[in-house]
Amino acid sequence: MDIAYQEDMILNDIIDACVQRMGWQIQSITPIRRGWLNLKWKIHTDSGIYLIKQYNRERFQAYDPAVLEQAFAQQIRLRASGIPAPQLITDGHTVWHTSALGERFLVMDYCEGEIIMPGMVNEAQLYDLGRITGQMHRLLNDNSLPVQAPPLFQPPTRDQRLQYWEQLYIQFQEEGHQIYLPIVEQQRQTTITMNMDILQTLRPGWAHRDLWTDNLLFYPDKVTAVLDYDRLNYDYPQLDIARAILSCVWDGEFDLTRAAAFMQGYREVHPHYNERLSVSLQALWYMESVWWIRTGMDKDSGPPVRFVREMSWLAEHYGVLDEIIDFL
Known part of the structure; x- marks a missing residue:
């Protein structure tokens, strides 16, 4: 299957889940081409700007879900304590979201700022x-x-x-x-x-x-x-x-x-x-x-x-x- 077509299928599946559960009206979608295998998008909606991170199914097999849950819990705690970490958006009881076709993904506030080239941070x-x-x-x-x-x-x-x-x-x-x-x-x-x-x-x-x-x-x-x-x-x-x-x-x-x-x-x-x-x-x-x-x-x-x-x-x-x- 063509990679671009496959990514579009994944995105449409995830967006359907977000619209259904969060009531978003989507204004624009921008892919973020960073990271290894996991897909990311910047989403402009009527309620704010968010980042969606999809977990590649093959790569996810290398993760321990319990370890990830613990890491996300610490991310939430760090943010609450003043560390500039993205705010994770839950579906009411967990930070994990799953689409109709089984895609695992996170939703978080989109963070402003620039990525600096390696070696160039002032x-x-x-x-x-x-x-x-x-x-x-x-x-x-x-x-x-x-x-x-x-x-x-x-x-x-x-x-x-x-x-x-x-x-x-x-x-x-x-x-x-x-x-x-x-x-x-x-x-x-x-x-x-x-x-x-x-x-x-x-x-x-x-x-x-x-x-x-x-x-x-x-x-x-x-x-x-x-x-x-x-x-x-x-x-x-x-x-x-x-x-x-x-x-x-x-x-x-x-x-x-x-x-x-x-x-x-x-x-x-x-x-x-x-x-x-x-x-x-x-x-x-x-x-x-x-x-x-x-x-x-x-x-x-x-x-x-x-x-x-x-x-x-x-x-x-x-x-x-x-x-x-x-x-x-």
Whole structure:
């Protein structure tokens, strides 16, 4: 079936459900081409402007519905506590909506603001993002949620990770993807020299776990919305910090001034936070590198290509991150 035709069928099914249940009069519909597989639309109605997010049926199989329900409940709580999160619209008893043909979707208020290109977030925006991230972490870890053991990220041993890189190197050789061999070799060499002890210093807690530029909206001097809480779970909050800063300030070079602005805002909420940013970035690399440097990456475009560049830079500069970011 033609993809555009299939998307139109899904949209019409969802709109029928919204009109029936909410009494909307639809004025205009604009597709939002962001995100992976899940479909999104901006909907102008007689009662306001909303965003609809449809959950791709195939991708939904990877989710635990109970975990998603918990994440949405936290999104509602965070918004009620002042975090700029989209307001979820319920059908009276649940945030989940289901269409006549079985499409699962969310309805939320449409948030104003702009998505900033990776690496281009300014100093004032980063200060505000740091402050909001600090508030979010404080609220998520105020004992309202139970401590869960273990955290989601369970670091593999050095030998396990080396085996991954060695097998990937061989596979790329066999497939004729010579262009990726230096990238994989850099990852392997960095894994050999990595100080594995840093992974024992990570402090577990509840975190957003997807805090990067595509999930942030800004005005010129502040954050207007933190989006997409699907991945919220018990993990390592300092990896939120590393992911946000790397996404917002790195564009081939690491901008210390803007990174410091984020940390200033964060430490205004957590004045005793003393984890080193260099360690957080090193741990982020160890977690994420295998997500993006993998078989099939030759078919990637958009954000995954950016993530590969980030992981390559972190691996190349792993041994000198302490010197580059010595005061953060």
